[in-house]
Amino acid sequence: xxxxxxxxxxxxxxxxxxxxxxxxxxxxxxxxxxxxxxxxxxxxxxxxxxxxxxxxxxxxxxxxxxxxxxxxxxxxxxxxxxxxxxxxxxxxxxxxxxxxxxxxxxx
Ligand SMILES: [Zn+2]
Numbered sequence: 001x002x003x004x005x006x007x008x009x010x011x012x013x014x015x016x017x018x019x020x021x022x023x024x025x026x027x028x029x030x031x032x033x034x035x036x037x038x039x040x041x042x043x044x045x046x047x048x049x050x051x052x053x054x055x056x057x058x059x060x061x062x063x064x065x066x067x068x069x070x071x072x073x074x075x076x077x078x079x080x081x082x083x084x085x086x087x088x089x090x091x092x093x094x095x096x097x098x099x100x101x102x103x104x105x106x107x
Contacts, residue, residue, distance in 0.1 A: 006027075007027045010022045010027045010028070010029065011027055014069075014070055019031075020070075020072075021034060021072065022070045022072075023070065023072065023073050023074040023077050024037070024063075024069055024070040024071065024072065024073055024077075025063075025073060025074075025077040025080075025081075026074060026076065026077050028074045028076075028077075029074075030070075030072050030073070030074045033074070033075050034072040034073065034074060034075075035054065035072065035073050035075070035078045036054070036071060036072055037053065037054045037055040037058065037071045037072065037073065038053050038054070038055060038071070039053060039054060040052065040053050041053070041054070041057075041082060043082070043085075043086065045086060045089075045090075047089060047090055047093035047094075048086075048089050048093065054073060054078065054081055057081050057082070057084075057085040058081070060085060060088065061081070061084055061085060061088065
C-alpha cells in the first residue's frame with residue numbers, strides 16, 4: 001500500500017462508522033490503547049503548573065475543533081501533543097523571563 005492509501009483507508013473507516021478507534025492526528029488505529037481529547041492531564045514544570053485537556057492543548061497548538069472527527073488519540077500522538085504544548089509554553093516563558101531580566105539600555 002502506498003502512503004496515501006494507508007491514510008485514506010482509516011479515514012474512510014471512521015467516516016463510514018466502521019471503526020471509532022482512529023487517531024485524530026496520525027490516522028493510526030487506537031484499538032489497543034487510546035486517550036480521549038477530553039482527558040485531563042496534570043502538567044508540572046518549573047515554568048508551568050496546570051491541569052488541562054488534550055482539547056485545550058489542541059486549541060493552543062492550532063488544531064481546530066471538529067466534533068465530526070475522531071475524539072481520540074493514540075499514545076504516541078498524545079505524548080507528542082503534551083511535549084509540543086510544553087515546548088510552546090517553555091518558549092513563551094523564556095521570552096518573558098529574558099524580557100524581564102533585560103537591562104534597561106537608557107542608563
Ligand atoms: Zn496518532
